[in-house]
Amino acid sequence: MKLMTKVVTAKEMQALDRHTIEEVGIPALVLMERAALAVADHILALPKEKRHQVVVVVGNGNNGGDGLAVARLLHLAGTPVKLLFALPPTQASEANRIQQHACAYYQLPVTTDPAVLSEATLIVDALLGIGIARPVEGHYADLIDAMNQAAAPIVAIDLPSGMNTDTGEAMGIAVTAASTVTLAYLKVGLTTPAGEAQAGHIIVADHIGIYDL
Ligand SMILES: NC(=O)C1=CN([C@@H]2O[C@H](COP(=O)(O)OP(=O)(O)OC[C@H]3O[C@@H](n4cnc5c(N)ncnc54)[C@H](O)[C@@H]3O)[C@@H](O)[C@H]2O)[C@H](O)CC1
Numbered sequence: 001m002k003l004m005t006k007v008v009t010a011k012e013m014q015a016l017d018r019h020t021i022e023e024v025g026i027p028a029l030v031l032m033e034r035a036a037l038a039v040a041d042h043i044l045a046l047p048k049e050k051r052h053q054v055v056v057v058v059g060n061g062n063n064g065g066d067g068l069a070v071a072r073l074l075h076l077a078g079t080p081v082k083l084l085f086a087l088p089p090t091q092a093s094e095a096n097r098i099q100q101h102a103c104a105y106y107q108l109p110v111t112t113d114p115a116v117l118s119e120a121t122l123i124v125d126a127l128l129g130i131g132i133a134r135p136v137e138g139h140y141a142d143l144i145d146a147m148n149q150a151a152a153p154i155v156a157i158d159l160p161s162g163m164n165t166d167t168g169e170a171m172g173i174a175v176t177a178a179s180t181v182t183l184a185y186l187k188v189g190l191t192t193p194a195g196e197a198q199a200g201h202i203i204v205a206d207h208i209g210i211y212d213l
């Protein structure tokens, strides 16, 4: 018997998130850690030559927080990791700042220079997730372009950055990923032809501890 996978919009995912955190009482950082473990497991199962130098591209929201937690887990598993911050690390969500602290404890190398992407054998896209709220422009558009131009394959966390969660269309420009580890449930945009083309191989990390309403 084939089980149907639940498919959600950004609003629905945000409501499930809120329900799990505020009503069930599971701390957001617990969900973030479980999400990061799922993404790290996926990366650690890739051929070793892909893991010579991982570069995690970090946005300032919780998608970036997931990326920072993945970076820490990969580092602790012996994988060389560098962080490419989109913005000065001070302008970030609370969970993101907590993850930054943990990465700083382990002295993970940090840069804001996209040239680091040329060193990557694997790129982790943690720039934007379901919180994308407007078309991608300026520095963010340049970063996505630089990721797409780099030789290394891209693993996207939750969604390829720049993708509209509900339509799969690029909001200006979107990451073209080799694989996407989407968290909790499949997102509507990932089921459209445009979304499938950007996402590559899609893995649903359905054991991160989100509870249904
Ligand atoms: N779904 C889950 O179960 C879990 C999800 N997690 C991860 O959290 C993100 C969503 O996090 P959120 O902070 O709400 O949003 P983002 O990180 O995607 O982005 C918010 C951040 O980005 C800015 N922004 C929005 N649009 C743009 C734009 N076009 N250009 C530049 N900047 C933009 C916005 O202002 C905010 O500052 C979800 O995808 C998961 O990865 C949890 O960690 C675990 C549980």
Ligand SMILES: [K+]
Residues within 6 Å of the ligand: 063, 125, 126, 127, 128, 129, 156, 157, 158, 159, 160, 161
């Ligand atoms: K992403």
